[in-house]
Amino acid sequence: MIEPFETRPHDVLVLGAGGAGLRAAIAAKDAGADVGLVCKSLLGKAHTVMAEGGIASSLANVDPQDGWQVHFADTMRGGKNLNNWHMVELFAKEAPERVYELEYWGAVFDRTPEGKIMQRAFGGHTYRRLCHVGDRTGLELIRTLQERVVALGIPVYMEVTATTLFTDGDRVAGAFGYFRKDGRFVLFPAKAIVLATGGWGKLYKYTSMSWESTGDGAALAYRAGALLQDMEMVQFHPTGMLWPPGVRGLLVTEGVRGEGGILKNSKGERFMERIDPVRKDLATRDVVARAIATEVAEGRGSPHGGVFLDISHRGADFIKRKLPNMYDQFESLANVDITKEPMEVYPTNHYTMGGVRVDAETGSSTLDGLFAAGEVACGLHGANRLGGNSLSDLLVFGKRAGDAAASFAKQRAAATVPEAAVADEQRRVCEPFSREDGENPFTLHRELQETMQQNVGIFRVESELRTALNDILTLQRRAKNVRASGSQIYNPGWHACFDVQNMLTLAEAIVRSAIERKESRGGHWRTDYPKPDPEYGGKNLVATRKDGAMRISTLPIPRMPTELAALVVEKT
Amino acid sequence: MNESGQGSATLRVFRGDATGGEGREYRVETLPGMVVLDALHQIQAEQDQTLAVRWNCKAARCGSCSAEVNGRPRLLCKARLDEFVGTIDVQPMKTFPLIKDLVTDVSFNYEVNKRIQPFTPREPGPFRIMQEDVDRVQEFRKCIECFLCQDVCHVLREHGQYSAYFGPRYMVRMAALEMHPLDMADRREQLHGDAGVQYCNITKCCEELCPEHIHITDNAIIPLKERVADVRWDPLRWAIQRVTGKS
Incomplete structure (x- = not known):
């Protein structure tokens, strides 16, 4: 039996209302699309508020020698050339425009003595480049974009857990989930979906990340058929x-x-x-x-x-x-x-460079109609992200993904979500309540955090990675029998059931990729392979789902054009 | 709890929904530096998974975990267990309708916010603005929207004037816009209209408990009241009264 559920169709559905999601929603709306914005928390509370240091952008307000070319080179060097160089190029060129746009929408940055936007020094950046507001830059960014979304009248669905993405043939067709407040189910049929669900720091015991960072979007995308890339690259x-x-x-x-x-x-x-x-x-x-x-x-x-x-x-x-x-x-x-x-x-665990593999210009994933931007996407940061590059990432690629999703939606007819699929998903989501005896999701989460912290940290070695993989596979089996009690009304135990399943999927991808990359590079340091290996440096690792199991394969990194390569001369 | 913070603590947490409820006691194991939110998480993980509490960052940045601890509205992530002696009473914010346990329906705030005219720049960017001209605006923009000021405001809390007054948070937002050197909108009509700045009687309760230490009353609301007085006050009439001596 199908319980009643709400249906909220949109041309473009944006999942996540941090910097990337807000910017994507604004772009899609500006492009004339009908947009819906879904967030797991209240509006304005997403993890972006915790960004402190600043937005990296070569405005050259403090150091006039700065320019996109230097920002490009710094970002490539910081990422040990594992980056998608075309993404880095677009990023370095467009970041200044995105920052000025933010100011035009009401952001109030700290000022230089001449009254320009102030910039500070940060790790790996050759020049003082981070536009900032004291140590609360993320709050300024999210509040400004939030006010813009409100001014544009974009509908926002707050405190919604998305549990699955539906596909129609080889394209995405919509998302399903429930309102946390009262457990009401909701179907969002959509021509295009932008994932902006952030990272998955909650895999680790000691993390700077907020509650929301359970990687729902990346796990949903993987299950729907998208590729996950560079998952071993975790930033501490x-x-x-x-x-x-x-x-x-x-x-x-x-x-x-x-x-x-x-x-x-x-x-x-x-x-x-x-x-x-x-x-x-x-x-x-x-x-x-x-x-x-x-x-x-x-x-x-x-x-x-x-x-x-x-x-x-x-x-x-x-x-x-x-x-x-x-x-x-x-x-x-x-x-x-x-x-x-x-x-x-x-x-402390801080960022996930890996994520959904995307096209540089559009943020399009390998699944038709599914776009990704911000921390959930992969490619910009390579093997190690520079501080301050995350906030400009959100703005540059949030806008690009929103634009591309709107234009995709304009060209396509609506996809179909089969009723049977909705019924199956509802049944799956309600299952934890029907178990008399089952696992406590909080216990599973704690055990996952222990093994990740212990075995998949700053220094890695094959034997410990194998231990972690065994632990994760065992936890995955136990998570199939996860149990919730009480009602569907604002029930954290129920919500945790899906969070932990998502985290276990991503943990497996991290560990399998970490075992596969037999070298040390950026955020991935192997004590049994303590040097970078040029062969591994030429390829990205991708996780795919085949017959329900995870497979890791490699994709070559295209050669950088000579004019860009000339910018990246390794400093000694 | 001993001096090192190790030991145990007892919390009485409100459990219930709009139809009613009561405080229920829980005992938790404590570690040094633990805050009330940590204790609630321990209860969720080990004693009752259904205990509802809203939270995000646990670092006083997001303003999600607002509640009332021993009667005082505050962020649960900044309320250290070692501040308290005896049983710690945790209640939901009183000013907003209850959803469940410690979670309230704060949609009033989001609805009010939609009615404020957004930033309206008088010139295309990039802007040239001096730091001293935005110091005050930056103070207001520190707001993390925890809604504790709304919770403690007498106009909303005791008098239920939800349709007459936007509340301190939105006075702060309007002040940030009004005092932005490059904003050209005029919100004074709205301020003494549906925003209801005149309802504030300057008891400063909001200012006292703002976790971001924003001088809500002194720096935002009082200057807004003065601006409204300027526009309400008709100088021509005043001059005629002075000359004719009639009131």
Whole structure:
């Protein structure tokens, strides 16, 4: 029997209302499409609000030598050339326009003495490039786009869990889910869908990411037939909070180092001078994270097993003005006054470079009508993302995906969602309530986090990756028998059933890809293969679904045109 | 709980929905630095999966986990367990209709927001704006929309004037727009119309508990009241009264 459900058809359906989703919805609306925007939380709460440091964009307001070519080269070098170079090219060229557009819509950036948008230094960026608002840039971005979406009258479906994507032949046909508030089911038939569902940091025990980051979109896309790429590339941000345990993993913005903060070990040594004499504390994130983990492993760690990050020499006034959230966060949660004493930090899971394989210009996935932008998509960041590139990613490729989805929808007739498929999905989604005895989804999630943290961290080795894979496959079997109690009304236990299934799918892709990439590159460091291997450097790993099982294969990276290649001369 | 934070704590959490409910007691194991939201997650994972609480970032950035702890509206992710002695009482925000347990229906805020005229720039970008001209606007734009100010506002909470007053959050938004150096819209008619700035009687309760320390009353609402007074006040009539001595 089919329970009643709402039907909300749109030309373009955008899943996710962080920066990429909001920007995509605005673009599709501007292009004349009928757009619906779905978010898992309330509007304006998505993980984008947590971005602190800034938006990387070569405005050249502070360093006039900057330009798209340098931004391009920095991003390629930071990503160890695993990036989709065409994406990087479009990104570096279009980021300035996207930032100015944001200002025109009401964003209020910090200013230079001449009244232009202020830019700060960040890891891996040759010039001061990050447009910012103190240490709350993500909030400014999301609020500005949110206000724009409201002004355009785009319908927003808040607190909706999407459980599946429907296909019609070889194209996407719609999405299904329920309103968390009351458990009402809802079908969104759509000609085109833009995935903007963010990353999956909640796979790890210590993460800077918010509740929503369970990778629903990537898992749904994979199940619907799209390819996942570079899944082994996981970013650990060098500086997460470490103490007290209740706050472990919370982000300490790279802006602290951008504004002059210095890393020291227990001997008072500025160890980054030894590791990267040129960039020092502002080396790329993969390098700094490994250096911190090494200091601790070799016995030069702080009392709680991290290193010290000190900005107190910049003075209280400066710190409170440029890093107000950091000041407040440490004062209220850790009883540390960062204007007087150093912070204790340790790397924390922060970003997933991998995701849905997309076309550079349109954000189109390998499934017809399905587009992806932002963290859920893959290609821009290669093996390691530079700080600040994520926010400009959201804007540049959110717009591109929204434009392309609108034009796709204009050219196509509506797809059909078979009634039987809806009935099957409803049954599947309700199953956890019908089990008398079953697994607790929160327990499965905790066990997944333990094995990922333990075995798939900054340093990896085949034997540990195999252990993780076994654990994940066992958890996947147990997750088939996951149980919920109570009613469908705002029931976190029920929601967690689908979150954990999605996370287990992505965990398998990460580990299988990590086993397959027998080299060290960017965010993927193998102690059993500690060097980069040029052969692996020439290809992306992709995960596909074949007869219900996951397969990892390789796709060659196309050769970079000579004029772009000339920009990327490796610095020594 | 001992001084190191290790031990246990007891919470009395409201459980129920629009039809009614009651506080239920839970005992949790504590770690140093734990906040009320962590305790609620522990209850969900180990004691009752159905306990409803809205949250996102657990870092005081998103403003999702607003509730009332021992009677005071605050963010659950910033309420440290070691601040409290005895049983910790956790209730949903009172000003908004209850959905379930600690989750309320805050759609009033989103509806009000739609009625505000958005940023209306007077010139094409890129803008030249000096820092000192946007310091105040940036203060207002720190707002994380936790709606705690709406929750504590007497006009909404005690008097239920939902159709007369937009509430402090939206006074702050309107102030940010009105004080933007390049905005050319005039929201003063709306301010003393359906936005109802005159309803605020400046008790400053909202300002006191704003987690972003925005001076809601002093920097946003009072200046807005003054702007409205300027437009409401008719200088010609005032001059005639002065000359003729008639009122």
